Amino acid sequence: xxxxxxxxxxxxxxxxxxxxxxxxxxxxxxxxxxxxxxxxxxxxxxxxxxxxxxxxxxxxxxxxxxxxxxxxxxxxxxxxxxxxxxxxxxxxxxxxxxxxxxxxxxxxxxxxxxxxxxxxxxxxxxxxxxxxxxxxxxxxxxxxxxxxxxxxxxxxxxxxxxxxxxxxxxxxxxxxxxxxxxxxxxxxxxxxxxxxxxxxxxxxxxxxxxxxxxxxxxxxxxxxxxxxxxxxxxxxxxxxxxxxxxxxxxxxxxxxxxxxxx
Numbered sequence: 303x304x305x306x307x308x309x310x311x312x313x314x315x316x317x318x319x320x321x322x323x324x325x326x327x328x329x330x331x332x333x334x335x336x337x338x339x340x341x342x343x344x345x346x347x348x349x350x351x352x353x354x355x356x357x358x359x360x361x362x363x364x365x366x367x368x369x370x371x372x373x374x375x376x377x378x379x380x381x382x383x384x385x386x387x388x389x390x391x392x393x394x395x396x397x398x399x400x401x402x403x404x405x406x407x408x409x410x411x412x413x414x415x416x417x418x419x420x421x422x423x424x425x426x427x428x429x430x431x432x433x434x435x436x437x438x439x440x441x442x443x444x445x446x447x448x449x450x451x452x453x454x455x456x457x458x459x460x461x462x463x464x465x466x467x468x469x470x471x472x473x474x475x476x477x478x479x480x481x482x483x484x485x486x487x488x489x490x491x492x493x494x495x496x497x498x499x500x501x502x503x504x505x506x507x508x509x510x511x512x513x514x515x516x517x518x519x520x521x522x523x524x525x526x527x528x529x530x531x532x533x534x535x536x537x538x539x540x541x542x543x544x545x546x547x548x549x550x551x552x553x554x555x556x557x558x559x560x561x562x563x564x
Contacts, residue, residue, distance in 0.1 A: 321539040412477035486557035
């Protein structure tokens with residue numbers, strides 16, 4: 303076991319370039335999976351309205367089915383992209399990228415850990431800010447500071463541990479180990495990942511601004527570009543970033559938490 307963790311690194315422009323190349327070649331397959339996820343998400347919302355007043359048991363059952371379907375297709379998308387990256391000279395089929403039932407349940411457990419980590423970080427920030435309440439600082443200022451620091455803490459934690467699905471489908475890691483590995487490979491890469499996500503979020507931001515100004519024609523156009531190009535490109539870019547960081551990772555085979563927080 304290697305005793306040190308080398309900070310992985312990647313160039314944002316390289317990630318976008320490779321992601322664009324992959325998307326051009328596999329556009330319709332990737333777009334198809336993204337659209338299926340979109341339909342599953344929206345169909346679940348529509349059906350919940352119709353059956354919410356009919357039977358609680360049926361509502362819970364349908365909710366579980368849609369959650370499993372949505373996350374199943376999300377893992378399929380990531381697994382498919384990784385296969386394309388690893389097998390550039392071979393035809394890759396979506397049917398060969400479906401996750402196993404075990405992988406889906408590992409993902410659900412890891413998602414619970416993911417949410418728990420975010421809540422713990424937010425709770426720690428609130429506890430650290432609480433003493434200022436007794437220092438006669440106005441409550442509105444304390445609240446603004448706590449909220450701002452809480453949001454920053456959530457963003458930092460989310461970026462650091464959001465790569466856990468890849469370790470489940472790519473390395474058969476346990477849920478908690480996938481969280482630890484995500485922290486390990488993103489160590490030293492937070493700024494680059496933040497830049498990558500901000501770049502990919504530009505069109506979503508434009509849509510929100512234009513929609514708020516009631517320019518519906520432009521908002522529809524931006525939304526179409528976002529749905530047909532930016533979202534598929536984002537999925538590929540995240541997978542490319544994972545593969546590049548993992549290929550350059552020379553840390554421990556079973557990374558800990560405390561040594562990879564900062």
